[in-house]
Amino acid sequence: KKLLSIAIDGPAGAGKSTVAKQVAERLSFIYIDTGAMYRALTYKALSLGADLNDGIALESVLQTTQIELVKTETGQAVYLDGKDVSEAIRSAEVTNNVSFVARQKEVRIEMVKRQQQLAESGGVVMDGRDIGTHVMPNAELKIFLIASVDERARRRYEENLAKGFPADFELLKSEISLRDKRDSEREAAPLRKAEDAIELDTTSMTIEEVVSSILNFAEERA
Numbered sequence: 001k002k003l004l005s006i007a008i009d010g011p012a013g014a015g016k017s018t019v020a021k022q023v024a025e026r027l028s029f030i031y032i033d034t035g036a037m038y039r040a041l042t043y044k045a046l047s048l049g050a051d052l053n054d055g056i057a058l059e060s061v062l063q064t065t066q067i068e069l070v071k072t073e074t075g076q077a078v079y080l081d082g083k084d085v086s087e088a089i090r091s092a093e094v095t096n097n098v099s100f101v102a103r104q105k106e107v108r109i110e111m112v113k114r115q116q117q118l119a120e121s122g123g124v125v126m127d128g129r130d131i132g133t134h135v136m137p138n139a140e141l142k143i144f145l146i147a148s149v150d151e152r153a154r155r156r157y158e159e160n161l162a163k164g165f166p167a168d169f170e171l172l173k174s175e176i177s178l179r180d181k182r183d184s185e186r187e188a189a190p191l192r193k194a195e196d197a198i199e200l201d202t203t204s205m206t207i208e209e210v211v212s213s214i215l216n217f218a219e220e221r222a
């Protein structure tokens with residue numbers, strides 16, 4: 001019997017990757033972080049000085065770009081053309097530019113193709129913005145995670161402090177809002193809840209509560 005495919009979408013900082021990673025771990029499924037793929041391309045485009053508004057140019061960069069998601073003890077590492085860029089793709093520069101790259105339809109066509117190949121055999125938890133609507137429209141379980149923007153900024157703030165990164169709550173909040181606006185208002189596969197997705201508001205939920213609630217839904221559908 002084919003294993004389940006689980007799609008997890010939602011705005012920035014709603015806890016998608018933390019939750020998706022744990023759900024995958026508990027089910028022994030593969031976790032696929034599609035945001036990391038857009039981040040890796042953005043990182044490369046920035047270092048090449050490419051025009052982030054030129055979809056055709058970006059797509060041609062992508063054609064000769066290898067992006068690998070590798071499972072590690074602590075989560076997932078991202079390799080760009082054989083080099084570990086796991087940390088580099090989380091920089092503020094990449095974070096604040098990734099929506100420009102991700103809005104290009106030429107880029108999305110190729111990324112979706114790669115993501116669908118990775119998900120081919122089922123047994124995957126994939127997180128992103130368009131997973132339930134475009135990448136895995138037939139996923140057996142679709143979750144749309146939301147949380148208030150204050151809560152999302154607060155989580156990011158705590159995360160940054162813990163890592164010893166500079167953290168400015170108001171700045172984080174405005175960056176998150178701006179990225180959501182760009183991701184929701186773009187023409188190509190905007191951030192949107194799939195009609196058949198289950199919406200979970202995690203504002204006052206713990207990570208464990210979110211994870212176990214998703215595992216319950218998964219069990220119902222297995």
Ligand code: C5P
Pocket residue numbers: 012013034035036038039098099100102103127128129130131179183
């Ligand atoms: O999930 P994460 O915050 O790392 O995603 C980074 C960016 O990549 C998003 O803000 C969005 O612009 C883009 N993205 C996307 N479609 C996906 C995943 C991410 O457009 N499936």
